[in-house]
Amino acid sequence: MDEKLPLNVVIVGGSIAGLMHGIMLTRRGHHVRILEQSTDNIRHGQAAGIRAGPEVQRFLKEFDQYKAQPYALDCPGMQFINNKSEYKRFINFPMQQTSWTMLYYRLRANFDGLVSKHCPNAARSGTGEAIYDLGKQLVSLTERNSQVEVECKDLSTGKTLSLVADLVIGADGSHSAVRRNFFPAQRGQDRPxxxxxxxxxxxxxxxxxxxxxxxxxxxxxxxxxxxxxxxxxxxxxxxxxxxxxxxxxxxxxxxxxxxxxxxxxxxxxxxxxxxxxxxxxxxxxxxxxxxxxxxxxxxxxxxxxxxxxxxxxxxxxxxxDNLCASATFLNDKVILVGDALALFRPHIALSANQAAYDCLELQKVLDGQSTMAKWNRKVLWYGEATRQLSIVSGSFSQFGGWPLVKSVAVYGFVLSKHKVLSFYHALF
Ligand SMILES: Cc1cc2nc3c(=O)[nH]c(=O)nc-3n(C[C@H](O)[C@H](O)[C@H](O)COP(=O)(O)OP(=O)(O)OC[C@H]3O[C@@H](n4cnc5c(N)ncnc54)[C@H](O)[C@@H]3O)c2cc1C
The missing domain is CATH 3.30.9.60 (D-Amino Acid Oxidase; Chain A, domain 2)
Known part of the structure; x- marks a missing residue:
């Protein structure tokens, strides 16, 4: 991807993955419009908690300019108790635990300066234009020479709007409309x-x-x-x-x-x-x-x-869980990131981490340290391996027996396939 300045970028979905990509791109001077179907800036997490994994921490270390208070709580490790509430085992595994709401408002503060209870003194610092366009639902994507025409529905008027973008980022979650644009047959089967x-x-x-x-x-x-x-x-x-x-x-x-x-x-x-x-x-x-x-x-x-x-x-x-077969479409003018690309079972708590990983890898492409072909391989590999690990974890806790053996065998195959493909790509 040529980083001609400024790119006009449309991001579909304004949750964790969309906002991370929006922040990274506007800091580089690109103009970003996030199309979000929700009609309100005030949004509620499911109080289901989010682990700020290593890539989330790296992302925020580099891009979070709202340092007034920490965004996560320290969790020393994992402890197991029995039915008499006695401690059985402790695993020293420090984690950073936060909530969707905390991350969302922190990322909004950094993207477009949204003032909230979580970030009362927000001020954005990107140089590119940052628009968070509420109540806009993606309808379709069509290639127009070197650009992409994005059609979306304005949910307040019912009218269809048309925009043109150099790059479209599908960050619209596990039921992704961007993904369905390229794989229409998957409708209804996106979350088995x-x-x-x-x-x-x-x-x-x-x-x-x-x-x-x-x-x-x-x-x-x-x-x-x-x-x-x-x-x-x-x-x-x-x-x-x-x-x-x-x-x-x-x-x-x-x-x-x-x-x-x-x-x-x-x-x-x-x-x-x-x-x-x-x-x-x-x-x-x-x-x-x-x-x-x-x-x-x-x-x-x-x-x-x-x-x-x-x-x-x-x-x-x-x-x-789910995984899309490709992360790039229309000659790299449309890409999929976050849950839209790969959905993991929650056991390993790495969904927000995937969003940050995809974003930091894209930054390397823009820095000239990587290529879109490499980005596609890396994010697909991360998605495939992490998804399979989440299946192993779920099979271990819920089923055992054959489902567990099968999931471990598939995980072994995925790791081996990656080794062989890495070797191949290093040679050619
Ligand atoms: C409101 C909300 C609360 C959440 N709470 C939790 C939680 O408490 N714990 C947890 O583990 N995970 C939670 N998640 C999921 C979590 O954000 C993801 O698993 C992960 O962080 C990856 O995020 P994502 O941005 O890829 O996808 P998502 O977080 O799923 O975001 C997708 C975004 O795209 C928007 N969208 C979808 N379709 C369209 C369309 N056609 N046009 C325009 N916009 C569209 C959605 O409204 C949403 O904002 C929540 C997600 C949302 C949206």
């Missing part, structure tokens, strides 16, 4: 169900007992039983509070649900609508949650029973 659910919820730290707080000790705490495991870690409060008491104890409970009838029943909301991927907070039918709480009381360790019982707005997501 893995056979188990992730029940999620959060409780304000000040609302849990001293006993539970002192047992968790800011660690990533895990309780495991056959076909189930539940974990909890601390994330910033919904208004960004980082002080003890203001923070949220955020749990994820993986629970097998292979039966189609059970799945449909759980995913049917209070209005009778059946959901395919996520039942958002506030939508779960009370009898479904009551049943899940009873299961917790019968089987889980006491701190987790307390968290499940006190969770005011639980929600549930069908676990799934």
């Amino acid at each position: 169900y893995a056979g188990y659910l992730a029940w999620r919820g959060g409780v304000l730290e000040s609302e849990v007992s001293d006993e539970t707080r002192s047992l968790l000790k800011n660690n990533f705490t895990v309780f495991k039983m056959p076909k189930n495991y539940i974990l909890v870690y601390t994330i910033p409060g919904s208004d960004g509070g980082m002080e003890p008491g203001q923070r949220i104890l955020n749990f994820v409970w993986y629970h097998n649900c292979p039966d189609e009838g059970d799945f449909r029943s759980i995913m049917t909301d209070t209005a009778g609508v059946v959901h395919r991927t996520t039942l958002q907070p506030g939508m779960m039918r009370p009898e479904i949650w009551k049943h899940q709480v009873q299961f917790a009381k019968d089987h889980l360790a006491a701190p987790f029973v307390e968290l499940v019982e006190k969770s005011a707005e639980p929600f549930v997501a069908a676990v799934s």
